[in-house]
Amino acid sequence: MKAPVFTNGDAHADVVIVGSGVVGAMVADQLVSQGYSVLVLEAGLRIQRGQAVENWRNMPFENRVGSDFQGLYPQAANAPAPLYFPENNYVGLSGPSGSSFKQGYLRTVGGTTWHWAASCWRHLPVDLKMKSVYGVGRDWPISYDELEPFYCQAEEEMGVAGPSDPAMQSPVERSRPYPMDMVPWSYGDTRFAEVVNPHGYRSVPIPQGRSTRPWQGRPTCCGNNNCQPICPIGAMYNGIHHVQRAEQKGAVVLAEAVAYKIDTDENNRIVAVHWYDGDRTSHKATGRQFVLACNALETPRLLLLAANDRNPNGIANRSDQVGRNMMDHSGFHCTFLANEPLWAGRGPAQNTCLVGPRDGDFRSQYSANKMIVNNITQVAPATRQALKMGLVGRDLDAEIRRRAAYGVDLSISLEPLPEANNRLTLSATRRDPLGLACPDIHYDVGDYVRRGAEAAHAQLEHIGKLFGATEFNITTSLNANNHIMGGTIMGDNARDSVVDGDCRAFDHDNLWLPGGGAMPSASVVNSTLTMAALGLKASAAIIKQLARG
Numbered sequence: 205m206k207a208p209v210f211t212n213g214d215a216h217a218d219v220v221i222v223g224s225g226v227v228g229a230m231v232a233d234q235l236v237s238q239g240y241s242v243l244v245l246e247a248g249l250r251i252q253r254g255q256a257v258e259n260w261r262n263m264p265f266e267n268r269v270g271s272d273f274q275g276l277y278p279q280a281a282n283a284p285a286p287l288y289f290p291e292n293n294y295v296g297l298s299g300p301s302g303s304s305f306k307q308g309y310l311r312t313v314g315g316t317t318w319h320w321a322a323s324c325w326r327h328l329p330v331d332l333k334m335k336s337v338y339g340v341g342r343d344w345p346i347s348y349d350e351l352e353p354f355y356c357q358a359e360e361e362m363g364v365a366g367p368s369d370p371a372m373q374s375p376v377e378r379s380r381p382y383p384m385d386m387v388p389w390s391y392g393d394t395r396f397a398e399v400v401n402p403h404g405y406r407s408v409p410i411p412q413g414r415s416t417r418p419w420q421g422r423p424t425c426c427g428n429n430n431c432q433p434i435c436p437i438g439a440m441y442n443g444i445h446h447v448q449r450a451e452q453k454g455a456v457v458l459a460e461a462v463a464y465k466i467d468t469d470e471n472n473r474i475v476a477v478h479w480y481d482g483d484r485t486s487h488k489a490t491g492r493q494f495v496l497a498c499n500a501l502e503t504p505r506l507l508l509l510a511a512n513d514r515n516p517n518g519i520a521n522r523s524d525q526v527g528r529n530m531m532d533h534s535g536f537h538c539t540f541l542a543n544e545p546l547w548a549g550r551g552p553a554q555n556t557c558l559v560g561p562r563d564g565d566f567r568s569q570y571s572a573n574k575m576i577v578n579n580i581t582q583v584a585p586a587t588r589q590a591l592k593m594g595l596v597g598r599d600l601d602a603e604i605r606r607r608a609a610y611g612v613d614l615s616i617s618l619e620p621l622p623e624a625n626n627r628l629t630l631s632a633t634r635r636d637p638l639g640l641a642c643p644d645i646h647y648d649v650g651d652y653v654r655r656g657a658e659a660a661h662a663q664l665e666h667i668g669k670l671f672g673a674t675e676f677n678i679t680t681s682l683n684a685n686n687h688i689m690g691g692t693i694m695g696d697n698a699r700d701s702v703v704d705g706d707c708r709a710f711d712h713d714n715l716w717l718p719g720g721g722a723m724p725s726a727s728v729v730n731s732t733l734t735m736a737a738l739g740l741k742a743s744a745a746i747i748k749q750l751a752r753g
């Protein structure tokens with residue numbers, strides 16, 4: 205087992221990785237498994253699962269009902285993450301849709317998947333060919349067939365449970381079955397499909413990073429519905445699982461290590477990354493290969509922060525594309541009371557999704573959508589509503605029960621197109637505690653998404669009728685879905701792209717930027733499985749590169 209070498213607080217490793225989320229930790233695990241020394245610099249703190257559970261339990265009702273998934277995770281003094289209760293303004297937002305880009309990512313050892321919903325979708329093959337098939341967006345420089353083996357590997361690594369019946373899969377193009385069979389549908393999931401599917405909809409099980417049997421140290425999901433913001437028993441996959449695996453094999457993960465500066469040599473190869481420790485002392489990590497996996501918002505920020513004499517516009521930014529093409533699946537909610545009880549809240553946070561409108565010729569005109577039946581228990585919104593009605597005693601109790609049983613919440617996501625003006629820049633005025641410029645983002649979802657939202661409204665009204673809906677409501681403003689993409693976009697040439705099909709930077713042949721930042725198209729499904737697959741594809745290329753010497 206080869207370990208990083210530390211000398212007077214500085215470090216040397218074969219591979220230096222920045223960021224210990226699912227992407228960085230999975231890459232670390234791949235490389236340390238091949239016998240290379242691996243150092244991971246992680247800005248955030250180490251979190252204890254039990255402490256996070258206690259913090260959630262003890263949060264005020266308003267935070268819980270407002271889904272304050274960020275606030276229960278302790279923040280490192282030097283590495284702020286966005287907070288909303290109250291808002292800390294760490295990420296500055298502007299533009300016509302700035303308010304719909306309020307991302308909720310964590311800066312902790314293990315990263316944001318501590319509080320994700322674990323939906324593990326693949327892109328459709330056609331999602332990688334948006335330009336050539338639908339005349340919008342960009343094509344990927346790699347095909348679905350090239351990515352497919354890494355999707356299989358990512359599903360294995362994350363322990364994904366999904367349907368074995370192709371009629372319930374999306375996409376059906378897969379060379380291996382899911383590692384585990386699907387999370388069983390609850391009564392509500394089954395009834396939902398029974399009601400809508402005969403009317404042309406396609407309600408299918410969500411493939412998810414949850415164990416339906418004991419899996420690599422994870423217990424079986426017991427369906428307690430607390431996945432967001434923390435699975436109390438670790439049945440849901442989190443990046444921390446790969447951190448632990450990599451550490452057991454000899455990788456060193458330094459917490460409270462904020463990377464801020466990058467050195468390059470005369471060939472523009474990366475020679476070192478500098479980091480601040482918790483005491484704000486600077487250190488340097490040298491290595492042979494460097495991976496930045498800080499997520500699609502913090503990676504472009506770091507590349508811009510690290511501008512040096514040879515790269516005055518930022519590292520990897522000769523194309524001027526670093527920070528551009530920022531994307532998320534902006535979305536909205538549709539809520540109603542059904543004419544029969546569906547009992548949301550049994551099983552995991554998300555289990556059922558309508559995938560019919562994922563694809564079709566309409567994509568040349570407007571965005572696809574996906575509709576998730578939000579399975580987070582309706583008790584909190586039901587209580588809030590029943591209290592507003594002024595009820596007390598048994599009447600209050602009965603109304604909470606009625607609303608919790610009959611309440612439906614559909615979460616709709618839309619597909620953005622990469623757009624150069626949707627851009628991350630460095631703030632000229634706001635600084636983090638280390639004096640580093642905070643990120644600013646200008647965002648406009650664009651008419652493609654707006655038209656997609658209108659099409660989804662018509663479908664929702666039809667679904668509402670199928671359930672005899674009362675109190676039918678569609679939210680008007682678009683919300684963030686925390687699937688941060690773009691910022692270091694992939695392409696087939698260095699003129700308009702930051703990385704190639706292996707997520708290697710065009711400008712620096714030993715720098716790799718795997719993850720959401722590289723994705724040239726967003727599809728309409730949650731993107732982390734694709735980020736992980738890209739991380740694994742990059743790992744395979746790094747291993748080849750290291751073997752060459």
Ligand SMILES: Cc1cc2nc3c(=O)[nH]c(=O)nc-3n(C[C@H](O)[C@H](O)[C@H](O)COP(=O)(O)OP(=O)(O)OC[C@H]3O[C@@H](n4cnc5c(N)ncnc54)[C@H](O)[C@@H]3O)c2cc1C
Pocket residue numbers: 222223224225226227228245246247248273283308309310311312313314315316317319320321322323324325432443461462463464497498499500502503506685686687688719720730731732733735
């Ligand atoms: C509430 C919620 C629900 C979600 N549900 C889903 C879902 O169901 N399915 C899905 O596909 N996706 C979901 N996501 C998105 C998913 O969590 C992210 O796509 C995923 O975590 C991204 O992984 P990552 O490794 O790229 O980044 P992260 O997990 O964000 O990790 C990046 C790490 O880099 C570190 N870092 C940043 N800057 C520096 C620096 N300068 N120096 C050192 N370290 C640094 C950070 O501290 C962080 O730990 C959800 C997100 C949220 C917030």
Ligand code: SF4
Pocket residue numbers: 414424425426427428429430431432434435436437438439440551552553
């Ligand atoms: S339903 Fe409960 S056990 Fe299952 S993943 Fe979610 S929180 Fe964990």
